Amino acid sequence: MADSSQPSAPKPSSSVKLVLLGEAAVGKSSLVLRFVNNDFQPNKEPTIGAAFLTQKCQLPTRTIKFEIWDTAGQERFASLAPMYYRNAQSALVVYDVTKASSLVKAKHWVAELQRQASPGIVIALVGNKLDLCEDDAEGGDEGEGEGQGEEAGEEAGEGKGEGDDGKVRKVSAKDAKSYADDEHLLFFETSAKTGHNVNDVFTAIANKIPEASLKGPRGGATAGGGTQAAISAGQDSSRVNLNARQGAEGGPKEGCAC
C-alpha cells in the first residue's frame, strides 16, 4: 500500500464479488453507502431484498472493482443468502458494537460462510457504529447503557473524538478481535457515520484477495501491457495470502482498528 512504485503504468483490473451479511439494522447499507458514495443517511430505511452496487478500489499494483451485494438482514431473507455468497471471493460480516446479540448473529454467518461458501473466501468481521462509543481503549467493562447515551454518543462522534464515556458499547473490541483471530478473519471497528476505517476495510480485503482467484472482465486485454505489474502483484498477493494463513495479516492500517 505504501510503496506505489508505478503510478502511471496501466494497472490490471479485476472484479471481486463481495457480500455483506449481518443482523438487521447494524449498518450494512450505511457502510456500503459510505464506501461507494462517501455519504451517510441518519435514518436509513431497511434494505428490501438485496442491493447491488459497484465501486473501484485502487491498489498500488492493480485495480479491484468490487461488485457488492448488500443483503437485507431480516430473518425472512436468510434463505436467499446462499445465492449472494455463492462464488463470492469476499464477505463483510457486520455487527453493531452497541448490541451484543448482533455479534452472535455475525458468528453464525461466519460459520455458514466457512461451511458453505467458496473455500478461499476472504471474510472481514466489522463492528460498526463506533461513533456511538468513543472509547477505543477499554470498552469492554462498561456494559450498562444509559437513556441519553445514544444521543450523546452521536454528538460526540462528530466533534470530540476521544475521551468520552462510552456507556453504550456492548461488545468489547478485545473479545471480537480474539474471535476474529481464532477464525482467521480480518477485523475492524468502523463508523459509517464518521467514515472511520470504512475505506480501510475494503482496501484490506482487496489486498488479501489472492491474485489467482481474480478473473477480470478484460483480463486478456490488460495482461500484455501490465506483465511486470501482474508479476509483482502476484508476488505481493501470495505473500499476503501466506500471512493471512498465519492469522497475523499485515494490513498497514490494521493497528488503528483496535
Added chain:
Amino acid sequence: MSDDQSAGADIQKSSDNVSATGGEETQPQAGSVNTPKHDGQDVGGLERSQELTPPPLPPRPRLEVNGRPPTTGAGSFRLSKRASRPQLLSQATTAVSLADVHTQSRADFSSNPSSPASRIVSRKHSLSHFGKFRGNSDSGGDDSASLRSYAPTLDARLDGESLLGDVPEQEATPAWRALSAQLEHDDPFDNVLPDLDLFSLQMQHEFDEVCAVDAEGTNEEQTLGTWKAKLKHFFILSASGKPIYSRHGDDQLISHYIGVAQTIVSFYQGADDPLRSFTAGGTRFVMLSKGPLNLVAVSRLGESEAQLRTQLESLYMQILSTLTLPSMEKMFSARPSTDLRRPLEGTDVLLDGLADGFTRGSPSTLLSALECLRLRKTHRQTINDTLLKVRAPNLLYGLIVAAGRLVSVVRPKKHSLHPGDLHLIFNMLFEAGSIKAGGGENWIPLCLPGFNNTGYLYMYVSFFSTSEGPTNGSDERPSSAGEDDELAVVLISPNKEGFYELRKMRDELVEQLQDNGCMNVIKTAVRKRHAACSDIIPGTALRHFLYKSRGNVQFTMPSFEPYYHGLAARRKLMNLYSSMHESIHLKTAHLKVQHCTAQDAAALAWETPLFELYCVAGPQATKASLAHGANRIVQWIRREEERVFIIGGAVF
C-alpha cells in the same frame, strides 16, 4: 382532542349498541346519519341514532334553500343549520323525467317504511340532493346527451342547460321532500374538516412520530394525547389478539386499544356475525377479517366505509406480498399465537407508506387506477418495441416508471397486471425510500397477490435520475434521494437466479432507448410534470379534475398547483373527490351526474360506462361552466387518449 377521547370511550358503549342490532350490516351506517357532532357528549353514535332516526315519511315542507339560485355560492350554505360546516349542496342534476325518478324513490320508501333500506338512502351525505340521469329519456332527440353518455363512445356530452339547468318546481315532489327531510339532521362527517387552519395544523403533525413513553411513565399523558390527536389509525392484529402493526404509537401505548379492538371483533366473530364498521361521533371504525388477521381502520377524515375497507385490503395485500398466503397460514396453523411482527420485520416502512398515502389521499387509491406519463403515441410505440426487442427469456413483467407514473409495460398476453399489485410496487419504489436512497440496483423477492398469492417473484429495480445528463450504463447512480423526477426500470421474473439476466436486459434497454432518443423524450416528459388545468383547457373555470378511463384502469389529472398547495388543501380536495366518488358508487343510488357546491368549491361528478370524471372549480363557478369544462375535458381526452393512457402496452 376531546372528541377523540370521547370517541375512544365510546368504543365500549357503541359495541353494546351494535350488539343489540346484531351487527346488521347497514346499521353502523345508519348511525352516521343522526349522530350528534362531536360536541363533547359521550353518547355512542349508534345509540343516539336508534333513538332519533325519524321515519322517512311524512316528508317535511320544502326547504327554503331550494328556491335559491344555485349560483349564489356561499349563500346556499344556509341550508345547513350550522353555518360553520362546509356543507356541500347539490342541485338536482337533470331535467329529464324527474317525476319518474321520484316516483321510483318514493316507491322504495313506501315499500320499506321503516327498514334499513330507507336509511341507506338517507345515509347519503345530506349534500346529495340528487336526481337521476336516465338514459331512456323520452324528451326528444335534442336532449340526447343522456343517451349518449351510456353509449360506448367518447362522444358523450353534457349539456349544461338541459342537464344541469335549474330545476324548477318539481323539487317539491314527495320523494324529494323525503330526502330533504334528512337534510335537517347533521351528518357528523360533514364537520370533519371544520376549519382549514386547524385542519392544516393537524395534517402537519399527522405524520410526526409519537415518542415512546419513558420508563417512569412521566410523559404518558402527553404521548397519549399526541397519539389520540392523529386523524387516522390503522391496526393489524392476529386473530388471537397479538398486535402486528400500528401506524402510530408503540406497543406499550396501543396495547389497551388493541385489546379493546380484539374483544369487539372476536365477540361478533364468535356469534358468526362479523362486525364490519361502526361510527362514534365523527370517527368511523372499519374492521376487516382476513383469515388469521384482523385489520382495523379508525378515521376522522370522513372517508366512507367502502373506502376504508379498500385501504385495509391494500394493507393486507402488502402483508401477503411479504409472506405469501400459504406461508402465513402455515405459521398460524402451526402456532396460532405466532408473533407475525418478526417475519414482517422491516416492512413497517412499506405499510407506513401505504397508510400515509391513504391519509394524504391519493387519486390513485381512490380510483383504483394508475397514472401514466403523457407521451406521443409514436414514442410510446417505439419504447414498447424496444422493450419487446430486448426482452429477457425469463421476464414476466417489465415496467418503466417515471415519478410515480407508468411509462410503458411489457407483459405476457395471458397475464395482465393487477392494479393492486402495481400499487404495492409503486409504494415500494416511491414511498419507502430505501430502494431509491440506496443507489445501485436491487433484487427483491416479493409476492404479487393479485397475480398469484402463493409464491414469490423476483423484481429487479434500477433507478436513474432524469435531471442528469445522459446515463451511461451501470456505473451511473442517482445522486440524491427523495427527488421526484426519477426514472425506474422494473423487471420481474419468476426466476430466483435471474438477476444477471435482467441486469443485462436493463443495460440493453437503456442503451437502445438512448440510441433511439426515447430516453430524452421520457426525461423531458417527466421534467414537464403535470400540466396546469388552464393549460389543458384554456380559459376554463375548472381548477382540477380526475378522469378515469374504466377500460384501461388508468386515470389522468392536471397539476394540483396553483390552487391546491400543501397537504391540507390537497386532502380537502381529495375529501371532495371521495365524497363524490362515494355518491356515484353507492349501490342504492344510480347516480350518473352530481353537481355540488360548497364554501370553497363547486364540483361535478359524471359517470358513464366508459369513464368517471370528477371536476372541481371555484365556488363562484356556474353549473354551465362546470358542464362546459367537463365536456372540454372529455373532448381533450378523446384527442389525447393514446397519449395520456397506455392502451394495451407491449404484449408478448
